[in-house]
Amino acid sequence: MSEIINADLCVIGGGSGGLSVAAGASQMGADVVLIEKGKMGGDCLNYGCVPSKSIIAAGHAADVIRRSGRFGVNGTEPAVDFLKVREHIRSVIAGIAPHDSVERFEGLGVKVLQEAAVFSGPREAKAGDSIVRAKRFVVCTGSSAAVPPIDGIQDVPFLTNETVFELDERPEHLIVIGGGPIGAELAQAHRRLGAKVTLLEMFRVLGKDDPEVTEFARRRLVEDGVAIREGIKIVSVGGGGNQISVEIEADGQTETITGSHLLVAAGRRANVDGLNLEAAGVSYSPRGIEVDARLRTSNKRIFALGDVAGGLQFTHVAGYHAGIVIRNALFRLPAKACHDFVPWVTFTDPEIAHVGLTEAQAKEKFGDDVKVLRWSFEENDRARAERETEGLVKIVVGKRGKILGASIGGPRAGELLQPWVLALSQKLKIGAMANAIAPYPTLSEVSKRVAGSYYTDALFGERTRKIVRFLQKFG
Known part of the structure; x- marks a missing residue:
């Protein structure tokens, strides 16, 4: 017999945005159910922002030692214990995890169901043996690494942001597919920790930002020893074990690059599979769930926020969306999301x-x-x-x-x-x-x-000079 749970608000997804909605709504007096099938804290805490910035910090520490000679301090090639680097990453995650834990949210009055959510109707979702009927739902299931349709890629072991931080040995030669922020950050961090790194990009590395500004990061990547191959096409991937080969094409010529590990960082895809959004009357596409300016889906009682809503994929955007959803869902205020002034940072050096x-x-x-x-x-x-x-x-x-x-x-x-x-x-x-x-x-x-x-031109121009000279005539 299924347990039927009635709630004011049901949040599907325990990542940054979902946790913000659940905590805020519960503390404001709403009866909230939170459904999360994986790890609390979502991608940001477990596979994204937190571990990536932790390994970047480790790489920075190694680089400081390596380049300390410029200050008159004896610089040397640092000894890197990659297993301890992994322990450092896990320690940082563990320090933050209690803030996102089931225990904390239950303490706030949220009912947490650690199951996969599947819509069974426009106002109903199943989670394990429970059926949740809520006045409003919020879908914030995030995104996952997209795997490009490269010949042979499904036949070789490859890493994504969900697995790369679990390595206990430093890669001998890491090949990175994708020169966006994730690819560039992890390429530089691993290179600074002693791995040989090749970064492959179909267009231009860090191509979404102003090239005049990104040039400094690109130059440092090269100085650090990252081999950058831009404007290339990846023809195929092959091999196995510690011998991964990537065949690329550039200017009509083909070349094979061989490495020990392959990291795929070629974009993200919205996590919409398995939700049975059709049963809820929610429209979506491969880009994500379709929402209006108030973050309402085609079913106006269901909201979507963060990565799954198909827009800018940043943790701080999901947090911003959470405030918009709370104002709409709880207070019935017609708050609209504005993305004109959303900042972003790429944490290269x-x-x-x-x-x-x-x-x-x-x-x-x-x-x-x-x-x-x-x-x-x-x-x-x-x-x-x-x-x-x-x-x-x-x-x-x-x-x-x-x-x-x-x-x-x-x-x-x-x-x-x-x-x-x-x-x-x-x-x-x-x-x-x-x-x-x-x-x-x-x-x-x-x-x-x-x-x-x-x-500058106005203050130090000829017109200003004439005014000053004229005024000085009066003592």
């Missing part, structure tokens, strides 16, 4: 951070009304002291000083981006950034300096 429009996008939209401001990290005293001067702040400005977008490639770019996110979201003009006082010596001065450059 140096980092790449962006919000708003790129130079190309702004010029396509506004034409000659766009002014581009640039400031190099070479002009920053803190960057010089730390010998991290490779980088650029690039700001796109429209009419009357309106900030249109910001791109930063440089040390701690992700941390430096936040003032620009605030400026864009609050519709501040470039003068607000130029007039702010930045503490010295900090990297944050780059933002003030680049903003101040907007006024």
Whole structure:
């Protein structure tokens, strides 16, 4: 006999977005059921953001030792214990896991079902031996690594972000398919930990960001020893065990690259399989569940958020979506999601951070009304002291000083981006950034300096000089 559970809200998926909705709704007085078939915390905690930044930190530590000679400190090739690197990654995950645990959420009053959810009707879902009937549902099942249709790839062992962090031995030669953020980050981290790495990309590495800004990260990847092959076609994959071969084609010539491990980082696909969305009257496609601006599906009592909704696939977007869903589902407020000012960061070294429009996008939209401001990290005293001067702040400005977008490639770019996110979201003009006082010596001065450059021509032009000379005649 199935147990029937009635609830105000049923959340399907215990990742970042789902947990935010469940915790918020329960604490606000709603009767909430959370269904999660896998690990609590979802992709971000277990296979994505947390483990990837942990291995990046390990790679950075090794690189600091390797390059410490530039400070007059004896640098040496670091000894890397890859098993302990894995323990470090697991330790970081374990430290965060209690915050996302079943016990914590049950303590908040959420009923947690550790089963797979399958819709059996427009207001009903099955989870193991339970049937959940809820006034509203929220689908936040996330995404998984997409496997491209390459000849032979299903016949060889390959890694994805869900398995690469479980390695207890350093790869002898890691071949990475995909030069986006995930591929570039993991390629650099493994190279810094001593693995030979080849990065394969059909188009351009880190191609979704401004090329003027990404060039610094690309250059560092090459300096670190990552072999980058861009503009290539992957013909086939073969081999097995510790001998994986990838046949590529470039400029009409074929070449075979052989490595010990293969990592596939060629995009993501929405997790919609097995939900029986048809029974719920929810429209979807291979890109994900179709939603309106209020994140409602074709069944207005069912919402979808985060990666599964087919938009920008970032943990912070899922968290933002959670707030939109709560306002709609609990308070019946017609809140709409706006993605105009969503920031993102690629955690290569140096980092790449962006919000708003790129130079190309702004010029396509506004034409000659766009002014581009640039400031190099070479002009920053803190960057010089730390010998991290490779980088650029690039700001796109429209009419009357309106900030249109910001791109930063440089040390701690992700941390430096936040003032620009605030400026864009609050519709501040470039003068607000130029007039702010930045503490010295900090990297944050780059933002003030680049903003101040907007006024350089006017302040130091001939017209200003004439005004000053005229006024000085009066004593």
